[in-house]
Amino acid sequence: MKKYHIELYLFSFFFSFDKRVIIYSLSLIIFLFNHLFSQNLKDTIHLQSVDIYPAINEMKSQTFDAGKNIQHTDSTLLQIFSLNSLSDILNYQTSIFIKNYAPGSIGTASIRGGNAQQTTVLWNGVNINHPMLGQTDCSQITSNLFDNISIEYGGASSLWGNGALSGSIRLNNSFSNENKMIAKYRYGSFNTHQYLFKNFYNRKKIKHYLNLNFQQSQNNFSIGDSIRLQNAQYKMLDALFGFSYQFNQHHHLELHSWSHIANNQIPNNYFYNKYSALQNTKNFRNALDYIFQKNQWKAGIKLTYLFDDLNYKDSIARINSFSKVHSFQTEENVYKNIFQDFQIFIGHQFIYNYAITNNYLNNEYISRHSVFAGIRQTSKKFKYNAIIRKEWANIQTSIPLTGNIGAEYILHPLITLKSQLSTSYRLPTLNDLFWKGSGDVSLKPENGYSVEGGVLWKIPLHSLHLQLHSEMTAFHRITNNWIIWLPGGSGQPVPKNIARVWSRGTETNNYLLYQIHKTKIKLSVSSAYVLSTIEKSSISNDASIGRQLIYTPRYNINGYFYFSYKNIFLLFTHQYVGYRFISSDNLQWLEPYHINNISAGFNINFKDIALQLFGGINNLFNTSYMIIPQRPMPLRNYFIQINITFYENKNHQ
Numbered sequence: 001m002k003k004y005h006i007e008l009y010l011f012s013f014f015f016s017f018d019k020r021v022i023i024y025s026l027s028l029i030i031f032l033f034n035h036l037f038s039q040n041l042k043d044t045i046h047l048q049s050v051d052i053y054p055a056i057n058e059m060k061s062q063t064f065d066a067g068k069n070i071q072h073t074d075s076t077l078l079q080i081f082s083l084n085s086l087s088d089i090l091n092y093q094t095s096i097f098i099k100n101y102a103p104g105s106i107g108t109a110s111i112r113g114g115n116a117q118q119t120t121v122l123w124n125g126v127n128i129n130h131p132m133l134g135q136t137d138c139s140q141i142t143s144n145l146f147d148n149i150s151i152e153y154g155g156a157s158s159l160w161g162n163g164a165l166s167g168s169i170r171l172n173n174s175f176s177n178e179n180k181m182i183a184k185y186r187y188g189s190f191n192t193h194q195y196l197f198k199n200f201y202n203r204k205k206i207k208h209y210l211n212l213n214f215q216q217s218q219n220n221f222s223i224g225d226s227i228r229l230q231n232a233q234y235k236m237l238d239a240l241f242g243f244s245y246q247f248n249q250h251h252h253l254e255l256h257s258w259s260h261i262a263n264n265q266i267p268n269n270y271f272y273n274k275y276s277a278l279q280n281t282k283n284f285r286n287a288l289d290y291i292f293q294k295n296q297w298k299a300g301i302k303l304t305y306l307f308d309d310l311n312y313k314d315s316i317a318r319i320n321s322f323s324k325v326h327s328f329q330t331e332e333n334v335y336k337n338i339f340q341d342f343q344i345f346i347g348h349q350f351i352y353n354y355a356i357t358n359n360y361l362n363n364e365y366i367s368r369h370s371v372f373a374g375i376r377q378t379s380k381k382f383k384y385n386a387i388i389r390k391e392w393a394n395i396q397t398s399i400p401l402t403g404n405i406g407a408e409y410i411l412h413p414l415i416t417l418k419s420q421l422s423t424s425y426r427l428p429t430l431n432d433l434f435w436k437g438s439g440d441v442s443l444k445p446e447n448g449y450s451v452e453g454g455v456l457w458k459i460p461l462h463s464l465h466l467q468l469h470s471e472m473t474a475f476h477r478i479t480n481n482w483i484i485w486l487p488g489g490s491g492q493p494v495p496k497n498i499a500r501v502w503s504r505g506t507e508t509n510n511y512l513l514y515q516i517h518k519t520k521i522k523l524s525v526s527s528a529y530v531l532s533t534i535e536k537s538s539i540s541n542d543a544s545i546g547r548q549l550i551y552t553p554r555y556n557i558n559g560y561f562y563f564s565y566k567n568i569f570l571l572f573t574h575q576y577v578g579y580r581f582i583s584s585d586n587l588q589w590l591e592p593y594h595i596n597n598i599s600a601g602f603n604i605n606f607k608d609i610a611l612q613l614f615g616g617i618n619n620l621f622n623t624s625y626m627i628i629p630q631r632p633m634p635l636r637n638y639f640i641q642i643n644i645t646f647y648e649n650k651n652h653q
Helices: 002-015 019-036 056-063 075-080 086-093 430-434
Strands: 069-072 097-100 107-110 119-123 148-153 167-172 179-188 192-203 206-217 234-246 251-265 278-294 297-314 319-339 342-357 364-378 382-393 402-412 415-426 446-461 466-487 493-516 519-537 555-565 568-577 593-605 609-618 626-628 637-648
Touching: 056 167, 056 278, 056 297, 056 319, 069 493, 075 086, 075 555, 075 568, 086 097, 086 107, 086 148, 086 167, 086 555, 086 568, 097 626, 107 119, 342 430, 364 430
Parallel strands: 119 167
Antiparallel strands: 069 148, 097 107, 148 167, 179 192, 179 637, 192 206, 206 234, 234 251, 251 278, 278 297, 297 319, 319 342, 342 364, 364 382, 382 402, 402 415, 415 446, 446 466, 466 493, 493 519, 519 555, 555 568, 568 593, 593 609, 609 637
16 A cells, blocks of 8 residues: 555645646656657558457457447547547547536436446446446546547446446557657636646567646636636546566566546535535556467456545535545456357456445445356357356345347348347445445345347448448336435435336437548437336335436437548537436426537648647537536637647658
8 A cells, every 4th residue: 555655645746736847847758758769750651550469358348249339439539539528528429418517527427318327437347436426427537548438338237247237438548559659738718727648668578558647627617697606626637557568479467557636626506606515536546467368268367456535525514524445356257269150258256345434334345256157159140149147245135147148140241230138237336335324235236137129331332432330229128126315214315226217219320431532521420319217116106107217318419520631620519418307207307408519620740740739619609508407517618739749660640
């Protein structure tokens, strides 16, 4: 723990620096790097190769991907939105609904009518949902800290374990085959500053990366009637480090470490302007992977340690809440190719969460372990996979056996049919079980099943330089023992297994790409139609039966238009979110809204430097809207950004 405290001290010291010191430091780094790598480069295109050994999480996801609707974020947009939060990326590119209180406040993801606890956020295969809350705040995560972001729609508890009832968000870091350094700076409305530094190193058997991100904002945007948001400042610092060592052709080692510190003032709402709440967050995440591969065998061992520190203070309400959670995890996986097209898989996982908090009567823990096994078979036109998982934990109720069967069939070279059947579960969180005066250790895990089917079209029109991609999916999911916090006998909320929820709907993901010479045009549209209703309740005369779940829009559409010619580019995004009911009887709701953003810029490439400069307008048409009642979102606002990339002895575009 000594190393951890030293690291946090260094981060805190850096956190207190004036922004000018950061600018000078980054400038010095850039200057030194430029002189270090000031060798001539050829003006040709360099295509980055893929690592021979995939990480443990990539082996799992690649082995059991049949029948799944998996959406990868567009790399071009990820570059433009590199300093935006994960909430923004999901809003602009996917059909996921983000329940966002405001910039700098909480932003959680809802997939297919599920809640945030039913959406698993995976960092290099590690579930980083907070063990006490059961969710991840996507607004606290900067998108460009990661090299790949993807979404797996549908239940996947048999593959990823607890919590993945409605879907998973995957955040992956990779090691580059280039030596390069990237520096980025953004200035935006409300006195918002953000700095990002990335360094990639590759020498023979050793690779590493270092990602640093710092942002701060006054965040005092107008919320109407000459009122500006108060007590809304935030600061965040992230440091990610990865190290990879290739012992020989059979043995490979990877280490990923991520430290996050955030100081967030909790802003006022529209009607109450005397907030003094403050939240301090510290996260320390580490994952060590060992991978073995020889002949028809593959094996992986993952060791993980997570530390989550959350302190909430409100001097007016006289609240001083603190919590610290230590999490340890081990996972072992073995793959064997029985035939050329048939593979078997077995694995084991152990997870231990220990919470220290003044919100429980005692320090509490959950210990659980699971075993899982699966098969996969592929042929020229057909592939399928199946996996089962059984988990045990030190809770009073049993965890159901879960499984997944997925299949894909190439009906035509342009058409692929997909289907999937899965059962999933979610354990009660530590807060559900042990919260002082409210927790219930007899709570049952949420569980259910889901069925989905889809069709994928990939139509290349070479004569027109066009490519059409269209995927449509229909899904049906039943969730039993849904946990909801309700007013108890003393008026204090208590968690209860009260509901059976039926979620069904459709999703689409479409794009049209035109590319010729130095011109690129892309039009993309994603949509979701979701009905998520309570079908059964343990509450007598429950007015919510047959009604849409609160904060679950039936319609959600996102799209963007991208144009680039030579070194200039233009991006226009559009988002539509339909009615969100805010009462369980559906008699009160929030109005739908349309939000549009626009960005434009240019690229300049030198021998060893790539420069990108652009700016943008968010909420272009100055729309007044709320995602949460009494929490207005920002009106029209602006930003400018500069990206600089330095290369060493590598060809680049």
